[in-house]
Amino acid sequence: MDKVNDGGTEHVPPPHTLEKSIALVGLMGAGKTTIGRRLAKRLGVDFVDADAEIEKAAGCSIKDIFECYGEAAFREGERRVICRLMAGPPQVVATGGGAFMDPETRRRVKESGVSVWLKADIKTLVARVGKRDTRPLLAKGDPESILRDLAEKRNPFYAEADIHVESRDGPHDAVVDAVIEALQNRQAA
Ligand code: S3P
Numbered sequence: 001m002d003k004v005n006d007g008g009t010e011h012v013p014p015p016h017t018l019e020k021s022i023a024l025v026g027l028m029g030a031g032k033t034t035i036g037r038r039l040a041k042r043l044g045v046d047f048v049d050a051d052a053e054i055e056k057a058a059g060c061s062i063k064d065i066f067e068c069y070g071e072a073a074f075r076e077g078e079r080r081v082i083c084r085l086m087a088g089p090p091q092v093v094a095t096g097g098g099a100f101m102d103p104e105t106r107r108r109v110k111e112s113g114v115s116v117w118l119k120a121d122i123k124t125l126v127a128r129v130g131k132r133d134t135r136p137l138l139a140k141g142d143p144e145s146i147l148r149d150l151a152e153k154r155n156p157f158y159a160e161a162d163i164h165v166e167s168r169d170g171p172h173d174a175v176v177d178a179v180i181e182a183l184q185n186r187q188a189a
Contacts, residue, residue: 029125
């Protein structure tokens with residue numbers, strides 16, 4: 001991927017050069033949606049949030065899906081939605097924090113996409129998730145201990161992602177830059 005400079009803002013080339021979708025994975029609060037949206041803009045491709053797609057398909061919020069149908073039903077819908085998105089044109093896909101734990105979802109992402117693990121320390125995650133109360137898993141107790149527990153269980157799976165990037169506090173563009181650089185290095189390798 002060549003860099004094109006137009007007055008200070010760095011862009012990677014137009015959409016057709018993105019061969020595979022980019023799937024952002026990582027814990028709740030890692031910045032998958034925030035970074036994903038900006039990354040897509042920089043790459044000139046569409047951004048899609050898997051959680052929003054699941055809500056659209058179900059006609060209700062994730063909180064309600066968990067409450068009315070249970071987590072297993074949510075995971076089933078999540079798998080279906082992500083497999084559909086990965087089969088579509090190259091775009092940036094923000095996955096929900098638990099999606100990459102599912103073997104079929106992981107297989108599809110690996111097969112037809114490039115996975116990026118957005119990593120953040122627990123304190124950062126806790127501060128970020130505190131801003132919203134839309135996440136049913138965090139409503140069950142102390143968010144910090146829940147996130148610690150999830151990190152322990154999930155990190156080995158996230159570690160299977162093609163690219164690992166620190167999602168530090170500070171300008172979002174710095175994280176986007178790091179993802180783009182890692183994508184370029186990967187392509188050059
Ligand atoms: C979940 C993360 C959420 C959402 C659901 C379950 C999880 O997405 O999919 O509440 O299992 O970690 P975000 O990671 O976008 O918050």
